[in-house]
Amino acid sequence: MHVNLQRPIKSGVANRTRHVFATAKTQVRPTAPAPALAGAQDVASRLATLDQLRVPGAISDAEYQDRRTAILNSI
Numbered sequence: 001m002h003v004n005l006q007r008p009i010k011s012g013v014a015n016r017t018r019h020v021f022a023t024a025k026t027q028v029r030p031t032a033p034a035p036a037l038a039g040a041q042d043v044a045s046r047l048a049t050l051d052q053l054r055v056p057g058a059i060s061d062a063e064y065q066d067r068r069t070a071i072l073n074s075i
Contacts, residue, residue, distance in 0.1 A: 046071050 047068065054064040 043071060043075055 050059075050064060050067055050071065053059045054061065059067070
């Protein structure tokens with residue numbers, strides 16, 4: 001189907017739809033973070049959560065150190 005862009009667009013949903021598709025550029029797709037960056041963010045969030053557990057005393061300092069070492073060794 002050919003759309004003539006030289007003539008004015010008539011009112012109506014079908015004509016508007018043709019115009020939108022005919023004048024559309026490219027679709028922008030969101031990109032996923034790079035795997036290395038995603039891994040770094042995951043480690044950072046795990047360490048932050050661990051710290052949030054340590055501050056109020058939900059875990060002991062020894063547990064904190066053990067879990068922190070395990071997280072850092074996983075990278």
